[in-house]
Amino acid sequence: SFELTQPLSVSVALGQTAKITCGRDNIADENVHWYLRKPGQAPVLVIYRDILRPSGIPERVSGSKSRNTATLTISRAQAGDEGDYYCQVWDTTTAVFGGGTKLTVL
Amino acid sequence: EVHLLESGGDLVQPGGSLRLSCAASGFTFSSYAMSWVRQTPGKALEWVSGISGAGDKTDYADSVKGRFTISRDNSKSTLFLQMNSLRADDTAIYYCAKVEDIEIFPAVCLDYWGQGTLVTVSS
Numbered sequence: 001s002f003e004l005t006q007p008l009s010v011s012v013a014l015g016q017t018a019k020i021t022c023g024r025d026n027i028a029d030e031n032v033h034w035y036l037r038k039p040g041q042a043p044v045l046v047i048y049r050d051i052l053r054p055s056g057i058p059e060r061v062s063g064s065k066s067r068n069t070a071t072l073t074i075s076r077a078q079a080g081d082e083g084d085y086y087c088q089v090w091d092t093t094t095a096v097f098g099g100g101t102k103l104t105v106l
Numbered sequence: 107e108v109h110l111l112e113s114g115g116d117l118v119q120p121g122g123s124l125r126l127s128c129a130a131s132g133f134t135f136s137s138y139a140m141s142w143v144r145q146t147p148g149k150a151l152e153w154v155s156g157i158s159g160a161g162d163k164t165d166y167a168d169s170v171k172g173r174f175t176i177s178r179d180n181s182k183s184t185l186f187l188q189m190n191s192l193r194a195d196d197t198a199i200y201y202c203a204k205v206e207d208i209e210i211f212p213a214v215c216l217d218y219w220g221q222g223t224l225v226t227v228s229s
Contacts, residue, residue: 030212031214033216035151035219037151041221042219042222043151043201043216043219045218048215054217088215089212090211090214093163095143095156096153097151099150100151
């Protein structure tokens with residue numbers, strides 16, 4: 001199967017904007033989902049089908065895509081946004097996750 | 107409110123077996139596909155297996171094919187993962203996750219996850 005490439009870590013100053021990328025050739029043709037996992041907690045869906053937000057996820061969390069990169073953007077970053085973010089697509093009926101990006105809010 | 111509660115994780119020797127369970131509540135269990143996803147010690151998420159809402163379609167990661175079996179009891183709203191011939195690299199936190207549709211197809215997401223159960227394979 002293929003790989004999804006994420007940076008290991010991203011740091012952002014409190015109140016600024018963080019961008020987490022997920023790379024794969026022609027990812028524009030996929031439906032990309034994003035999850036947040038905080039230590040000791042269940043993973044939470046934060047963006048699905050590229051740009052949609054589940055109920056309870058604030059509007060300052062958004063998703064976008066270009067030809068080969070999907071991006072999760074967190075505006076006005078808060079301490080509560082810290083954790084590990086994972087992108088995910090399907091390879092037919094097998095899920096593929098990115099390696100995860102640790103977001104640190106400074 | 108959707109709730110998923112995994113159980114059955116334990117310390118097991120290489121070559122041993124374990125059966126994980128996931129008790130679901132807060133939704134019509136038979137109307138949704140389900141998946142098992144594991145988090146390795148290095149923190150990566152790895153999809154393990156999936157099953158359709160009716161239980162008639164299953165899929166497995168290559169790393170567990172032939173060793174793990176996913177099943178479900180819709181009358182009891184419970185998902186299972188039978189793990190045989192366990193290896194050290196199966197050590198992980200195992201999460202069950204609800205799929206947003208009755209079947210797995212490329213657009214769907216994993217919209218709810220449980221807290222996970224720890225499986226440690228070691229002698």
